[in-house]
Amino acid sequence: MATSPTAATQAPLRPERRERLDRTARITVALLFSAWLVDYVDRLVINLALPSIGREFGLDRTEQGLAVSVFFLAYALGQIPGGLLADRFGAKRTAGWALLVWSVFTALTGLAGSFAVLLLVRFLFGAAEGIFPAAAMKAVSERTTPGQRMGANGLVSSSNALAAVVAPVLGAPLIVAFGWRSTFFSIAVVGVLVYAALRLWLPGPTQGAPRTRPGPGGVRLLLGSGVMWRFAAMFFGYDLVVWGLNTWVPTYLNDERGLSLAAAGAAALAPAVVSALAAVAGGRLADRLGGRHGLVVAPAMAVTSVGVLLMTSAHSTAAFVGWLTLAAAGAGLSFMPVFAVPMRSLPAELAGAGSGMIIFGGQLAGVVAPVVMGTLADAVSFHAAFAFLVLGATLAAVLSLTTPQHTEAFLAALHHRRPAFAAATHPNDKELS
Template identity: 55%
Template sequence: MSATDSPTDAPAEQSAPTEGRVRLDRAAKTTVGLLFLAWIVDYIDRLVINLALPHIGTEFGIDRTQQGMVLSAFFLAYAACQIPGGLLADRFGSKRILLWAMLIWSVFTALTGTAWSFAALVVIRVLFGAGQGIFPAAAMKAVAERTGSRERMTASGWISSSNSFGAVVAPLIAGPVIALWGWRMSFYAVAGLGVATFVLVQLLLPPARPTAQTEAAGGGGTRALLATPAMWLYVGMLFGYGMLAWGLNSWVPSYLQTERGLSLESSGLLTALPALFGGLAMIASGWCADRLKGRPAVLVAPSMTVAGVAVLAMTQAEGLVAFETLLCLAFAACTFCFTPIFAVPLRTLSTRLSGAASGMINFGGQSAGILVPMLMGYLADAYSFTVAFAVLALGAALTACLALLAPQTSETLRSRLGPAVRD
């Protein structure tokens, strides 16, 4: 994936120094900064609807099950576009796909504010999801093309933490706008952020490293990668992660407003705090993944076990302080796992396959996003939010178990790849 770690070379872990601080060069720092900003805007645009959902439900007269369908509509397209997004990035270049993604999602963010019915809202959110769906794999490929293998997960950890920081910023922006001018205006406001970020990425994103460009031209191996059983263990790990992450992100704001009786502003603040802890955990996990060279059994399994226990305890918390404390713990432990799930594949594979590999793994997490919001809406209507949140612990258990079974290092994964992927 860099000048020293094509699949035919010695493993990156053996060729790079094993001690010393992980440092990013200027191009890598610029890339991290731009993609950090772009992903914050991505997440703000995505999460505004979670805060607006109670108001949308009232205006359109839809119940929680239908509200869950609105959320799942986004993930249906978002998940479906993960692997195609990676293939497009591998074929046409990461920068071009990044720019198209930002433009498309900004347009459909604004159009969400024009929705006139439940059906129109679902269609718009599907198209919005398609725009955002081609972004993650292109972003990860852009990082792989501009970093060496030794610091790649540190860079990815910083960029991925933007999701959590976006979750901090989203309620602080959208909450007051919704309270003052209504839910429609909140979508118009955040759409402009996407356009501004589009301009910055177009002007400032550094070129890929020369070796990455040469390697990317090699082509081939994508079908063999998709047919590799070991890779699907990482897909399954992110599916379990996605159950927990998207379940909490999608329904905690509505739960705090409808079940705990909090105002929109208060629920936004209480949602932002766990996201802040999650962002810090994700930065730390990227550094740990680089230092330990992956090893999901060490990083992912214990953290996801803690997250699952915290969610189960959260369902029994009577006081708001206890609920918020456990929610912060669950968020931090869960988001700590994100970067380490990608660590071994992205340290092992060449940049010509990094887009496809990222899209493949991310497909698992976003597939959970299709199922979980709608399932939780149904469970909240049919039973209670206690039951709905408790189901999320199953995702934590799945990820923890698969983390023990997945290849733990680049050497182990490389031995389980076919020749078309290795060569």
């Protein structure tokens, strides 16, 4: 019988000693950190460019939000296929080709001559980038031990927050000096260079990592699993906050607080740095706790909700940045714990499909948040738009407390009976222990 969420929550806590990263893991982290950094800078720069794009094409805020959401629609749709491709053809090959193709579409973004063409290019760009995340997580799973995994993924994922520093610091001056199109050309060149490094230097899977392709039974179990979709919904709640803030904070500071584009970018530095540090800490906590994401995500999302609610009522820009930093800290701390139990529990040959499902949930939030918040900002106010994000934080917190908190409960909920799951997937015992 499946273990109930309550029973899973009450299972005894078993802290584990976090393992140091070996040479293979360190090289893997460094290369995938660089690839993720390019990935996130590519998608964040458009948020800085939205005011310029809006003026050039005559767009209101709802239409500007659509330019962001169309990327996330394709990006979300690419997550599960990306995981399946990584499981079938290999993480290194899948991640590399995704990086190369999305760099081409990054360059094409700068050539868009109309709003319709921009939407088409951003959709195709999102489809290419959507293949990458699950492949990257699978690459980490194949090159780390279970005790290293969340710490390694936390380091890789801290690139997301660092991108929030790099994008305004480098992108804003380029946009001001040379126009918004030049920024996309520059990032495309960097993407091609990182692709070359990934192809040349990413190590092979560690000895003992499974080389078998996933059986159709195992994939069907994941896609039909209610517990996996609950983890995906948790990530949806988390990402509703993240993508809502990333999309609209620069425009809010520019339109409502009167900051220049460069000053708005500088204001985002402290929240981004804190979020990056929190992502690393969250990954280490997930390894140390052996799961137990509810202990991290629920209180962290409560802190995020407080920060979000107090941001737009702040009297000064400095106070706004302070509350934004608090919100970013809670969100950063929550990132890796959402993945901890599934990624520690699934066999490596299903790591791509499993992570793809969870990331799919998060990227649906990237479709919803920009358009809904843009509509609320136009129709009501930015205060209402940011308050909307509390719904995401609440959803993530509730699901963090009602999903299985450790491997045994997760496997029981996944397929009711561990022997049937093992028969369908052929995991090695080490991965499931």
